[in-house]
Amino acid sequence: MSLFGRLKYRKPYVPVHKRQRVEQAQRQTPSAKLHDSQFVGKLDHDLGIFEHILGGNADLLIRRFQIQLRKRKIYCGLVYLDGSSSKTELNQVLRALMLDIDISTQTKNSLEEIVVDQCLPYVDVDMKYSVTDAANWLLSGNSLLFLDGVAKCIGLSTQAFKERAVAEPETEQVIQGSREGFIESIGTNISLLRKRMRTGNMHVELTQIGEQTATNVVYCYIEGIANEDLVREVRGRLERVETDALYGAGYLEQFIEDNHYSPFPQIQNTERPDKAVAAMLEGRVVILVDGTPFALIVPAVFSQFYQTSEDYDTRFLMASMIRGIRLVALIFSLVFPSLYVSLISFNPEMIPTKFAVAVAGGRAGVPFPSIAEIFGLELIMEILREATIRLPQQIGGALSIVGVLVIGQAAVQAGFVSPITVVIVALTTIGSFATPAYNAAIALRMLRFPLMILAGMFGLYGVMVGLILIANHLNSLESFGVPYLSPVVPGDRYGLRDTIVRMPVWSMKRRPKQLQTNNPQRVRTGEDIQGPKGRPLSETTGVRRVRRGSGRETQRD
Template sequence: MAVIPVLRFPWSKQKKSGANEQARARHKSDEKQTDDEPFTENIEHTISYMRERFDISDDFVVRRIQVMGDTPAVAFYFPTLTNGGHQEAIKSFMTIGTRRRDAPEIDLKQELLNDYLFSCDGRTEETMAGVIEELLNGSTVVHVEGIKEAFVFCTRNVDKRSIDQPETEQVIRGPREGFIENLMTNISLIRYRLQAPELRIKINKIGKYTRSCVAVIYVDGIVNPALVEEVQHRLSKIEIDGIIDSGYVEQFIEDNHYSPFPQIQVTERPDKAVASLLEGRVVIMVDGSPIALLAPTVFSQFYQTTEDYAERFLLVSFIRIARLVALLFSLVFPALYVAVISFNPELIPTEFAVAVAGGRSGVPFPTVVEVLVMEISMEVLREATIRLPQQVGGALSIVGVLVVGQAAVSAGFVSPITVVIIALTTIGSFATPAYNAALALRLLRFPIIIIAGMFGLYGVMVGLILITNHMLTLKSFGVPYLSPIVPGNFEGFKDTVFRAPLWWMKRRPAMLHTPDKTRVGSQSYEQLERSKHNTLDPLTVGNSDKGGGRDGQSQTSDRDSSGDRHH
């Protein structure tokens, strides 16, 4: 078998002539017209076209081979994307030898596909545009002389990090697996947990240059078909050079772009994504991003976690109330402090007022300025802690809280009570599970403090009314943001402030308008309770072992039995 050496090596540095550069420039300006042209039977035309498009890149390889002993062919691939996977595809052509049948009526393409090519994912492509897209995706393309189509083999093999515990969502009880950057791996994590034939995955290509794969995942029969159509419609309208992260998609498809509140939930956990799919939501994932988008979203989801459904409902209800208290602390506690100290000091007890006045003696700033300075300093410190390396960031947070805070109090810039208020507020913001929701509350904290410094408690109430009114106007794919509270829904109240037992939540959220509304059998809990038996009850087990007695009463004791044996 004659094999012609490779025309272009990844490490080769060949000088391009001026004529070639001008030809490439002319081709680039006219690429929209030429990319859609079909393949020809001549491989020399294909080689010339591919060299004009890619040969300026040193990692593009063009390799000539012989098929069936005398038929010339050419293979194209990027070794940086295949990691050796192209070798098996080329080997399947080169090892055919001269085994071609003598029957001339047999089509060469069908003979290769059906009899000789042993790659399970081999197929053909008819246009140059399709071939170029496959090449850039990591596939190996082979064009055989005399065939108007190219053979495409999926040989993509890019290094990726291993599956690990998610960084943005700490796991207390649940699987320790998190999404990674590879889309196919993320889809496999979802299919592993949701082994249903109704699971649907639609992949879109978005980005003029990146051509990023954006997957829309849903469960057919549970999700409302209108929701899937709307998601696909919004994705189809995105025109941008590249999609680098799922956050790009989120900013395009959300309803209100000027609201500080997130209208799409994000997660790194496959179990959380599967739970959303079973409720009737849509999951959107981007190749290259470990963050999945869950739509539609309501506000109550941002202070709920996956562990809420794995623990008993009494404990979870208490924890949810604690989260809501922390949420209110992070939003209004500094503003209330400013309003009371500046306008209504008579509302606090006398002894506490004396203590506050003593602590504030010598502070040169009014309360509102003092609180704003401390809040801004805390935000700067928190941002610096996040951006620095982990080893340095931990030390900086300790130094900032202990040393800087104590030094500010000793120098008389702030009062001790202000440091306590800001510390409680910061801790409250950390208690919110969703980072983007906590960030919105941190942002809104500043205007409320300013209004409180100007109008006192009236300003705080007006600020809260404005925020609530804004949240009432928000929608996520048509779902009211404060559902199921406004509009009210009794079934939805079972999973808001309190979490009802799982067997009480028999229906999926009504706001999603799912075709299949039932998720828990109507009689499953009652049947389970009636069928329970105290199998290891010591009264019944002991009697059954001795073979006598009823209702927990034994006829003879061990001592009596032993005594009888002695007699």
């Protein structure tokens, strides 16, 4: 093509500033258009805002009707989302406005005040002055009522989202304790907390996160117990989260945690309301996310992840023993495979002779070194565990039995692994199941593999170096300014009463020192609880014998 031809088909020149405005207008999202729109008081214009911006949605419905008020007709419009609002409540609104109006002719209130005060039999009614607030209210499942001549709208709470009933927690099994668990509705979850916390000091503050989803997030704390700096820090971290969507509590946890590269969780999650209430009573803050049946508890320390709520529902001797067993199982699942590899490969002289002969006989004919043998078997166990979780419950149970019994037995008979290796892996897996917190158990399972590699390369020295690195990392972690290993490091004699062992509840008088609560006193029962107890039914009664007739009978005084 000639130069003239190229000039002929060239697009006309547009200044840079005009091109930028055009491109910005083309990229303008419906949310941006909502910010630019305003109510003017004309029914067709105000309804047209939602018809223009949200009219492409099949579930957006607009019901136009008219009411008779002060001897004149008022044209109205009811905007709602099909399936998100209750049609029963919407029909009640229409009936109240179209049929049951009883207006005093002496009132001097405005039109919208008359409708709200005398026509709508609803508790949750709110005036919406901006288009953005009205759109957020509508997209939350509520409805909007527009009146011709009024430059605002009336928000009606008519949500009808389907939600499951309160049921027993599935991730935290209960033996002795409450059977109620959180659900996906944030309002129901707050009510479960209020049910157990009957005090006006419990504060619930709301914020929204997500430019597209506008997910409701609340954080709860007890004023007078929780530290003000902690509450301020939680509020600041939530306000700094900027994202398009917030999918759940686990998604939010990754935004607000202290160390993003640590395998250990720094925020505790729970499905149990009683556990969340107990955390607030200690001075912690509980975060609830709409659409998630889990609550986040901040700050969190390492000792919380092997404790359960049932520890406080049983007597302290049994609770301390069970807690110690969990801690032993936790350490056992972390270091047992690496200890086995280091002793077999580098330090067999540390094994008793009879046991060493039995291990050597079992490993006879195995073509792989101990590190490859146990590493491969642990990897297979993790694959089976993941497959069991993801499959349906009916199939998952059968797969776990087939994987553990059939595959393990076949591997031993084929000579790929030794019987002692299967025993070690099985004990390690059982030990990891004893950790109550799922996210903490995953961290220990992940750290098991680097420890095995260090044991295969350097023996016991590698295991010790790995454990020192893990301990150093734990000592450097913080959760919202609280040391992760507290109350062990730094030490707190009152906090140690509820760490490795659980002392009697009447002796744990103070809240955790590391939380720096405003009211450290928790239990006010004095030491006289251990004093002498009354024995109302232990008094001995006199017995005298009487002779009646020829036989003897016993009579009690």
